[in-house]
Amino acid sequence: MDQPGAMPVDDVVAVIIRRLADQQRVVPAYIVRDAIEATLRRRSAEIGLVPLDVAEELINGFCSGAAVPEDDADTMPAVLSGDETGRLMTALGLAVHVAAFNLDRDRLRVAQILNGAAAAMVALGSGARAAYADGTSAVLLSPATLRTVRTTVIGVLQGIQDRGWQARHLDQAGTTALFGGVLDMLGAVP
Template sequence: MEQPGAMRVDDVVAVIIQRLAEQRQVVPDYVVRDAIEAALRRRAPGLDMVPADVAEELINGFCTGIAAPEDDSATMPAVLSGDETGRLMTALGLAVHVAAFNLDRDRLHVAQVLNGAAAALVALGSAARAAHADGTSAVLLSPVTLRTVRTTVVGVLQGLQDRGWQAQHLDQAGTTALFGGVLDLLGAVP
């Protein structure tokens, strides 16, 4: 017998996507769906309909507590050389490669890494073009871009070290050294 107020998974996903959009958060449907289905498998395998209390808990869990973006308007941008910018871009490209290679294993974590890498690459490319247009080699990066690079690199390292991501086709020592070097560089950048 169906509970009053029970929802289909599609409806729960739609409510979450709508609420996140109201908070100016864009998340692909499949990421939300995968997370909802994983939570339901753990809690109540085989359910066709999500009981109202469980649906409310899932919706609130996804949509509350989202941190407001930090205000960096008073913070000076970091100044990186062309070489340092290239190192960040290389690490982000490798992050995309490793994440995409593990898409079938860990879609939610992979989506977070790919989204962060895309945002950071766009910002890095734009900053590098601005530096070129100014005739300088000093690339100005916002604190949010640096945080995004750091979060993305850490996400890939967590995938490799803690989540069973595969990267045997890469030089493990070289990959880890590249990511570690970027994190060291970012630690030196305010």
């Protein structure tokens, strides 16, 4: 029987997915569903209809923190050397590696990291191919790609430092130095 003032979990998931898409963020529905169900389980033993106040809290919680996408139409692309492009690819590969080890711990954050890393690697690969075709080593990247790399690297560092992500199988100092170096480099790139 329907409860007045309540939403099915599927409807809450659909609203979150739609709002995230409006913010240019793509998260698989199963990740959102898992996170919602885990939250509801912590609050009560039953996962059924979600009271409107709880649904609103979940929707706002999932969709907050994302800024309005920046307009890069008048911004020149960044020009990276082959070495700088390689450093970004290495950092993104390491980010995927660390995130994959923590999939069972933090599925929503890991999905965001993997999505960002994949998008940035596609852009980096495309830029490197275009540079090769032009006979140059200058890789052109959009500001949006650089923001994605920055967000991805910061997300992994926060996962390791603040969220208890497992990374003990890696050299902690080397991992932190690589990520820090990439962030320093991105701070210097327009």
